[in-house]
Each structure stands twice: as C-alpha cells, then as structure tokens.
Amino acid sequence: MGGRDYFRTHRTAERYDCKTNQWSWIAPMNEERYNASATVLNDKIYVAGGSFHISIITSVEVYDPDTNRWTYVAPMLSGRAALSCVAFHGCLYALGGYNETPSELSTEKYDPAEDTWTEMPCMNSKYEYVKAEVIDDTIFMIADPIYKQCFPTYVACFNDKENRWYETADMNVRRFH
Structure with missing residues (x-):
C-alpha cells in the first residue's frame, strides 16, 4: 500500500494470495x-x-476487503511519518514518528466506534521509525531515537490500565531502521 520509488509516490495497493x-x-x-x-x-x-x-x-484511510473500497476516517491529531500503528483493545494506536514541528509526538488512540482520536501519554522522548507489536496484552515499542549517535535503541511498553509508558532494559545491540 503506497510507497515511493525514485520517480513518484504511490497510492496503489496489492493483495497477496498465499494459495496461488x-x-x-x-x-x-x-x-x-x-x-x-x-x-x-x-x-x-x-x-x-x-x-x-x-x-x-x-x-x-481504511480498506474494506468485502467492498474493495478505501474510505477516510477522522484524521490524526498530529501529522506523522515513520510511525507505527498497532491494534489494541479494539482501538488503533499511532506511535512515534516525525513531523514538521520540534515538539514531542504523543501516542494517539483512534476509536472506530466514535470515529475520534484521543491524545495519550507521551513517550519519554521523540522517536521515529517506530516498530510496535502487542504481546501478552501489552504494546511493546522499539524505536530509533532522533539523535541516533547519542542514545541507544529505545524499548518501552504501554500499560493501558495505568495509561502510561514504561521503559524496559536496553537491547544488547543498538539497532535502527
């Protein structure tokens, strides 16, 4: 879905059929x-x-495979690129990324039933190229710090019951992108 080559940005999308x-x-x-x-x-x-x-x-945008249509939903509160989205407890979470402003980007949560975004607690710093997954009912995030030469790869988890981020131990090897 989307992407860029040397000449243009795409809006095309493809589906893979593992049977064929x-x-x-x-x-x-x-x-x-x-x-x-x-x-x-x-x-x-x-x-x-x-x-x-x-x-x-x-x-x-949301794609419905039953109708083969893309439709818009409410826009995020902050524009962001190089972010990670993850589905968690029936909502969509947008984590990290970068934008044109130097301020921190908070986590945002989208509720599809209400078609609204809500600002969530900030992570401890500004991170881009975030990767996130849900494991054992917790969001885990691995991110590149903006100032890569100064900081290790950041790993954190989100506790939705306490509505806060927790830092985990640093990884043994610094990784980015």
Whole structure:
C-alpha cells in the first residue's frame, strides 16, 4: 500500500494470495503516501499518516476487503511519518514518528466506534521509525531515537490500565531502521 520509488509516490495497493502465490491489484488508496503505517483492526486495513513530497500527512484511510473500497476516517491529531500503528483493545494506536514541528509526538488512540482520536501519554522522548507489536496484552515499542549517535535503541511498553509508558532494559545491540 503506497510507497515511493525514485520517480513518484504511490497510492496503489496489492493483495497477496498465499494459495496461488500471486499478487493482484486492489483498489488504490485515496492519497499517495510513503513512510505510513498499516495495521488490521476489525477485519479492515487502516493506513495512517506518512509523507507526500515534503508534506507530513494526518489523514487515515481504511480498506474494506468485502467492498474493495478505501474510505477516510477522522484524521490524526498530529501529522506523522515513520510511525507505527498497532491494534489494541479494539482501538488503533499511532506511535512515534516525525513531523514538521520540534515538539514531542504523543501516542494517539483512534476509536472506530466514535470515529475520534484521543491524545495519550507521551513517550519519554521523540522517536521515529517506530516498530510496535502487542504481546501478552501489552504494546511493546522499539524505536530509533532522533539523535541516533547519542542514545541507544529505545524499548518501552504501554500499560493501558495505568495509561502510561514504561521503559524496559536496553537491547544488547543498538539497532535502527
């Protein structure tokens, strides 16, 4: 979904069929974007944020495989690229990334039932190229610090009952991208 090559930014999307080992086109997204993040929530694919040329995108699109259509949902509160989205407890979380402002980017939570975004607690610093997964009912995030030469790879987990981020032990090897 989306992406960029040397000449242009794409809005095209493809689906892989593991039974036939073939890729096929699906409906294109409404916007061209790269450095976006996608996740599955309620049997639909959500693509959030990203970049188009030099602009950072706030828009979020959802793909319904039953209708082969992309539709917009409420935009994020902050434009962000190089973020990570993860589905957790029936909501979509947008984590980290970068944008045009030097301020920290908080975590945002999207509630599809209400079509609204809510600002969540900030992580301890500004991080880009975030990777996140849900393990044992907890969001784990691994991120590149913005100032890579100064800090190790950051690992944290989110406790939704306490509504806060916890740092974990540093990884043994510093990794990014």
